[in-house]
Amino acid sequence: MEIDFGKSGGLVPAIVQDETSGDVLMLGFMNVHSYQETRRLGEVVFFSRSRNKLWKKGESSGHVLKVRDIRVDCDADALLIRVEPIGPGVCHEGYRSCFFRSLDQDGEWRVNAERRFAPEDVYRAPAPLGEGK
Amino acid sequence: MEIDFGKSGGLVPAIVQDETSGDVLMLGFMNVHSYQETRRLGEVVFFSRSRNKLWKKGESSGHVLKVRDIRVDCDADALLIRVEPIGPGVCHEGYRSCFFRSLDQDGEWRVNAERRFAPEDVYRAPAPLGEGK
Numbered sequence: 001m002e003i004d005f006g007k008s009g010g011l012v013p014a015i016v017q018d019e020t021s022g023d024v025l026m027l028g029f030m031n032v033h034s035y036q037e038t039r040r041l042g043e044v045v046f047f048s049r050s051r052n053k054l055w056k057k058g059e060s061s062g063h064v065l066k067v068r069d070i071r072v073d074c075d076a077d078a079l080l081i082r083v084e085p086i087g088p089g090v091c092h093e094g095y096r097s098c099f100f101r102s103l104d105q106d107g108e109w110r111v112n113a114e115r116r117f118a119p120e121d122v123y124r125a126p127a128p129l130g131e132g133k
Numbered sequence: 134m135e136i137d138f139g140k141s142g143g144l145v146p147a148i149v150q151d152e153t154s155g156d157v158l159m160l161g162f163m164n165v166h167s168y169q170e171t172r173r174l175g176e177v178v179f180f181s182r183s184r185n186k187l188w189k190k191g192e193s194s195g196h197v198l199k200v201r202d203i204r205v206d207c208d209a210d211a212l213l214i215r216v217e218p219i220g221p222g223v224c225h226e227g228y229r230s231c232f233f234r235s236l237d238q239d240g241e242w243r244v245n246a247e248r249r250f251a252p253e254d255v256y257r258a259p260a261p262l263g264e265g266k
Contacts, residue, residue, distance in 0.1 A: 015160060027211040069236075071235045
């Protein structure tokens with residue numbers, strides 16, 4: 001069974017989940033090279049669509065994602081990477097998860113978590129644009 | 134804050150997570166119309182890339198996904214839908230989650246879960262091609 005990188009221009013979505021808590025931390029994209037690098041390093045490497053190059057998560061922040069389990073879906077066109085996240089959070093806005101906003105009953109996005117770190121202490125200038133996704 | 138449907142031809146990836154267990158069940162795509170229908174119905178409606186139309190999850194199987202929480206990521210280009218799944222599983226191959234294969238140490242995909250239902254009892258002919266994602 002081969003991962004189907006053909007459906008979205010060579011990219012598949014890769015969900016990152018905290019293996020211990022079960023929290024979904026972020027979603028990135030992988031091409032075949034970033035997938036191979038992820039396996040080789042044992043740490044998550046995405047393909048940055050905005051920068052058009054490989055992007056090792058944590059390369060600027062130090063908040064790397066240690067790979068514990070790689071799963072593929074039935075159609076082989078999406079990945080679920082279960083990880084041990086290093087550091088207080090994966091989000092460049094200072095949260096543990098990038099999914100820190102929930103829709104409330106009024107249709108507004110509300111923050112559902114507490115900030116874990118100050119982005120300016122972690123990311124050096126120039127400010128990362130979503131750290132690159 | 135508006136969801137950014139512009140990056141992938143009008144689609145954003147939507148992760149479906151079981152609210153109770155934390156298990157990631159599947160990943161689909163939504164366009165703005167499927168997102169609106171998801172909100173209106175309180176049940177997950179994807180956009181099927183293969184069939185090029187809206188696809189309400191469970192429309193053939195009855196295994197609908199009741200929406201409990203909708204989250205958006207920091208870049209507003211990915212959704213996390215936390216659900217109560219109705220029925221024994223979301224996967225058209227008979228598993229609770231579509232992510233039922235894990236990479237083993239030999240680099241082979243191994244089934245990591247037990248089949249919950251017989252697809253032929255649930256899906257009527259013609260056989261669904263991945264139910265449409």
